[in-house]
Amino acid sequence: xxxxxxxxxxxxxxxxxxxxxxxxxxxxxxxxxxxxxxxxxxxxxxxxxxxxxxxxxxxxxxxxxxxxxxxxxxxxxxxxxxxxxxxxxxxxxxxxxxxxxxxxxxxxxxxxxxxxxxxxxxxxxxxxxxxxxxxxxxxxxxxxxxxxxxxxxxxxxxxxxxxxxxxxxxxxxxxxxxxxxxxxxxxxxxxxxxxxxxxxxxxxxxxxxxxxxxxxxxxxxxxxxxxxxxxxxxxxxxxxxxxxxxxxxxxxxxxxxxxxxxxxxxxxxxxxxxxxxxxxxxxxxxxxxxxxxxxxxxxxxxxxxxxxxxxxxxxxxxxxxxxxxxxxxxxxxxxxxxxxxxxxxxxxxxxxxxxxxxxxxxxxxxxxxxxxxxxxxxxxxxxxxxxxxxxxxxxxxxxxxxxxxxxxxxxxxxxxxxxxxxxxxxxxxxxxxxxxxxxxxxxxxxxxxxxxxxxxxxxxxxxxxxxxxxxxxxxxxxxxxxxxxxxxxxxxxxxxxxxxxxxxxxxxxxxxxxxxxxxxxxxxxxxxxxxxxxxxxxxxxxxxxxxxxxxxxxxxxxxxxxxxxxxxxxxxxxxxxxxxxxxxxxxxxxxxxxxxxxxxxxxxxxxxxxxxxxxxxxxxxxxxxxxxxxxxxxxxxxxxxxxxxxxxxxxxxxxxxxxxxxxxxxxxxxxxxxxxxxxxxxxxxxxxxxxxxxxxxxxxxxxxxxxxxxxxxxxxxxxxxxxxxxxxxxxxxxxxxxxxxxxxxxxxxxxxxxxxxxxxxxxxxxxxxxxxxxxxxxxx
Numbered sequence: 001x002x003x004x005x006x007x008x009x010x011x012x013x014x015x016x017x018x019x020x021x022x023x024x025x026x027x028x029x030x031x032x033x034x035x036x037x038x039x040x041x042x043x044x045x046x047x048x049x050x051x052x053x054x055x056x057x058x059x060x061x062x063x064x065x066x067x068x069x070x071x072x073x074x075x076x077x078x079x080x081x082x083x084x085x086x087x088x089x090x091x092x093x094x095x096x097x098x099x100x101x102x103x104x105x106x107x108x109x110x111x112x113x114x115x116x117x118x119x120x121x122x123x124x125x126x127x128x129x130x131x132x133x134x135x136x137x138x139x140x141x142x143x144x145x146x147x148x149x150x151x152x153x154x155x156x157x158x159x160x161x162x163x164x165x166x167x168x169x170x171x172x173x174x175x176x177x178x179x180x181x182x183x184x185x186x187x188x189x190x191x192x193x194x195x196x197x198x199x200x201x202x203x204x205x206x207x208x209x210x211x212x213x214x215x216x217x218x219x220x221x222x223x224x225x226x227x228x229x230x231x232x233x234x235x236x237x238x239x240x241x242x243x244x245x246x247x248x249x250x251x252x253x254x255x256x257x258x259x260x261x262x263x264x265x266x267x268x269x270x271x272x273x274x275x276x277x278x279x280x281x282x283x284x285x286x287x288x289x290x291x292x293x294x295x296x297x298x299x300x301x302x303x304x305x306x307x308x309x310x311x312x313x314x315x316x317x318x319x320x321x322x323x324x325x326x327x328x329x330x331x332x333x334x335x336x337x338x339x340x341x342x343x344x345x346x347x348x349x350x351x352x353x354x355x356x357x358x359x360x361x362x363x364x365x366x367x368x369x370x371x372x373x374x375x376x377x378x379x380x381x382x383x384x385x386x387x388x389x390x391x392x393x394x395x396x397x398x399x400x401x402x403x404x405x406x407x408x409x410x411x412x413x414x415x416x417x418x419x420x421x422x423x424x425x426x427x428x429x430x431x432x433x434x435x436x437x438x439x440x441x442x443x444x445x446x447x448x449x450x451x452x453x454x455x456x457x458x459x460x461x462x463x464x465x466x467x468x469x470x471x472x473x474x475x476x477x478x479x480x481x482x483x484x485x486x487x488x489x490x491x492x493x494x495x496x497x498x499x500x501x502x503x504x505x506x507x508x509x510x511x512x513x514x515x516x517x518x519x520x521x522x523x524x525x526x527x528x529x530x531x532x533x534x535x536x537x538x539x540x541x542x543x544x545x546x547x548x549x550x551x552x553x554x555x556x557x558x559x560x561x562x563x564x565x566x567x568x569x570x571x572x573x574x575x576x577x578x579x580x581x582x583x584x585x586x587x588x589x590x591x592x593x594x595x596x597x598x599x600x601x602x603x604x605x606x607x608x609x610x611x612x613x614x615x616x617x618x619x620x621x622x623x624x625x626x627x628x629x630x631x632x633x634x635x636x637x638x639x640x641x642x643x644x645x646x647x648x649x650x651x652x653x654x655x656x657x658x659x660x661x662x663x664x665x666x667x668x669x670x671x672x673x674x675x676x677x678x679x680x681x682x683x684x685x686x687x688x689x690x691x692x693x694x695x696x697x698x699x700x701x702x703x704x705x706x707x708x709x710x711x712x713x714x715x716x717x718x719x720x721x722x723x724x725x726x727x728x729x730x731x732x733x734x735x736x737x738x739x740x741x742x743x744x745x746x747x748x749x750x751x752x753x754x755x756x757x758x759x760x761x762x763x764x765x766x767x768x769x770x771x772x773x774x775x776x777x778x779x780x
Contacts, residue, residue, distance in 0.1 A: 002052065006049060034126045037130055041136075051145045052145050061142065061143055062145070065143050081613075173352050205323070205341070208424065230284040231286040235249040242301075302332075325484075325487075349383075372404055441515050445503075454480070456640065460588045460640060473664075484501075490504055528554075529555070537560065549573070558584070563591070581609050588614050590617065645667045661684065677695065677705035685714065694724060707736060708729075
C-alpha cells in the first residue's frame with residue numbers, strides 16, 4: 001500500500017511544481033524549494049518500496065518504517081492539496097479584484113495580510129513534513145532494503161510457485177461440468193481443422209484459489225485425453241512470457257528430456273527451437289497445457305510461437321489457465337473458448353473440508369459446525385482446502401467452534417495459504433490500481449458496487465491523477481476493467497451502460513488484511529463516534545445500527561479523507577453535521593446514506609461545510625426535508641461530485657453555484673420542488689454528467705438557466721433535461737448541439753410537444769437520438 005500512497009504524492013508533486021504556471025507557483029514564496037526536496041526524498045524511498053512491501057509481513061522494523069512513511073505521505077498529500085487550492089483561490093480572487101473598478105484599498109490590504117498568513121502556515125507545515133521525511137530516509141538504512149528501480153520491478157516480478165501436471169484430488173470437487181465442456185470441445189474439434197490453420201486455444205479464467213490449475217490437471221491426466229492425443233505437454237509459464245523459455249519447456253515435454261539437457265537448449269537461437277518443435281509435432285495430434293499465464297503485454301511473442309503449432313495434426317488443442325481475461329484473448333481464445341470458473345456450492349466446499357479434516361471419518365458432533373465453516377469459504381476451493389488443513393489437527397468441538405468464530409483474514413494459516421495467490425494478483429497491479437482495489441473495502445460484504453459511483457470516488461481520492469484537464473473518467477474505466485479482468489469483481493449486472501458488481505467475500509477479507517488500519521469499519525450503536533487508538537484511520541465506514549441517530553459527538557477523526565455511512569440513520573441533524581465538518585477538515589469523500597422513510601432530517605446543510613477545503617465527493621441523497629443549500633457550499637473549489645438525488649423538498653440551488661468550476665457530476669433528479677436552475681450553472685464548464693437539469697426553453701432568461709446556456713457545457717457526455725415553458729425558442733435551440741452528447745434524456749413539461757423539440761433541436765435531422773421520459777419518472 002505504501003508504494004500506492006507514495007505514487008499518488010509524487011503525481012501530486014509533479015502537477016503542483018512542473019505543470020503549474022511559474023507566476024502561480026510564485027504566490028507561495030520559499031515553499032517550492034522545500035517541495036522539491038520532498039520530491040527527491042520520495043523518489044529515493046520509492047526505489048526500495050517493493051522490497052519493503054514484501055518484507056513487512058515478517059519484519060516488524062520494516063512494517064513500522066512503512067507505517068511512518070504512509071502517515072507522512074498522507075500528510076504531504078493534504079499539505080500539497082492545500083497549497084494548490086490556496087493558489088487557485090488567490091488567482092480567482094485576484095482576477096475578481098482586478099475586475100472591480102471600485103475595489104477599495106482596505107479590501108486589497110486585508111487580502112494581502114490574509115495571503116501572507118496563509119502562505120506562512122503552509123510553508124511551516126511542509127517544512128515540518130520534510131523534517132519527518134528526512135528522518136524516514138535516514139532510518140531506511142536500518143531496514144536493509146534492496147534497491148529496486150521501476151525497470152527492475154518489471155523484469156523481476158513477484159516470485160510465483162511453479163505448478164506441475166500432478167493432480168491434487170482434494171481440489172477437484174464440483175468441476176465435472178467444466179471438465180465435460182472442455183473435453184467436448186476438444187473432441188468436437190477433432191478432424192474439423194484444415195492442416196495449416198491455427199490450433200484452437202481454450203482458456204480457463206478465474207480468480208486465484210478457484211482451482212484453475214486443478215481443473216487443467218484433471219483434463220491433462222484424463223485417460224481418454226492420453227489415448228486421444230499422440231503427445232500431451234504441460235508447461236508452467238508463471239513469470240513474464242519469454243518465448244525461448246516456453247519453447248525449451250515444450251521441447252522438454254515433447255522429447256522427455258532431463259532438466260540438465262533441457263537447460264542446455266538455452267544457448268540455441270529461438271528459430272532453432274521453433275524448428276525443433278515443428279519437426280517434433282509434424283503430423284501428430286498434440287495437447288498442450290500452458291498453466292498460469294500472466295503476461296498480457298507480449299502478444300507478438302506468443303503469436304510467433306503459436307504459429308509453430310499449426311504443423312501439428314488436425315484435432316490438436318491448447319489449454320491456457322490465467323486470472324486475466326485479457327490474457328486469454330491475447331492467447332487467441334474467443335469468447336466461446338473461455339471458461340469462467342464459478343464458485344463451488346457450500347456442499348462441495350464441505351466435501352473438501354471433510355475429506356481433509358476428518359480423513360474419511362464420520363463425526364456427527366463436528367459435522368454441523370463443519371458445514372458452517374464450509375460456508376465461510378464462499379465457494380473458494382483453496383479456502384476449503386486451507387480450513388480443512390487447519391481443522392485436521394483439531395479434534396474437539398470447542399476447537400472447531402473457535403475456527404468458526406474467527407474472521408478468516410485474521411487466521412495465520414489463511415494469510416499464508418488463501419491470500420498467497422491473491423497477493424500475486426495484487427502485486428501484479430500498478431500502484432494506482434492497488435489503491436482503487438483497497439478502497440473497495442469501505443463497502444460492506446455483499447454490497448453492490450456501482451462502477452459509475454466508485455470511479456468518481458477514486459477520482460476524489462486522487463487515485464486517477466491530479467491533472468483535472470485530463471480525461472480522468474476514462475482512466476477510471478481503465479482501472480475498473482483491470483480489476484474486472486483480474487477477477488477481483490464478480491456477479492455483474494449491466495443496465496444502460498452502467499455496471500453493477502460485487503466483491504467476493506474472500507477477496508474482501510484479503511483487502512481488509514492488506515488495508516490494516518488505513519481503512520476501518522466501525523459499528524455505531526450510539527450517537528457517539530470516537531476513535532481513540534493511536535493509529536488514526538484515513539478512511540472510515542460507519543455502520544449505523546437501525547434506529548440510531550447520526551453521531552452528534554465525533555472525535556479522533558481529524559485526518560479522515562473518506563467517511564461513508566451505511567444502514568439505518570434515524571436522524572440527521574444540523575448539530576451532528578456541524579461537529580462532523582469541524583472535526584473532519586481533510587475529507588475528500590463524504591457519503592451519508594439515508595434509508596427510505598427517514599423523517600428526522602435537517603432542512604439545510606450547515607454553513608460549516610465551506611471549511612472542507614479538500615472535499616471533492618458529496619453524496620447526500622434522499623433527504624426528504626432538505627430545502628436549501630448554504631452559500632458556503634460554493635466555496636468548495638475542489639468539489640467534483642454533488643449528488644442530491646431524491647431530495648424532494650429542495651427548493652433552490654445557490655445563485656453562486658457557478659463558483660464550483662471543477663464540478664464534473666451534478667445530480668438533482670427527483671428534486672420535485674426545484675423549479676429552476678440558477679444562471680450560474682452555465683459557468684460549470686467541467687461538467688460531464690448532469691441529471692435533473694431544468695432549462696427554460698421559451699427564452700434566454702437573465703436569472704434562470706436557459707436552453708441556450710447548454711452551449712457552454714461542451715464536456716457533457718450525459719444529460720437528463722427538463723424543459724420548462726409553453727414553447728421552444730428555435731433561435732436559441734439551434735445553438736445547442738445535443739448531438740455531441742452521447743446520452744440525452746428529455747423530460748417533457750408544460751405544453752411543449754415532442755415533435756417541436758425534435759424539430760428545434762435537430763433541424764438537420766442528424767443521428768441525434770433523444771429519449772423522452774414520462775412525468776412520473778424520478779430518474780429523468
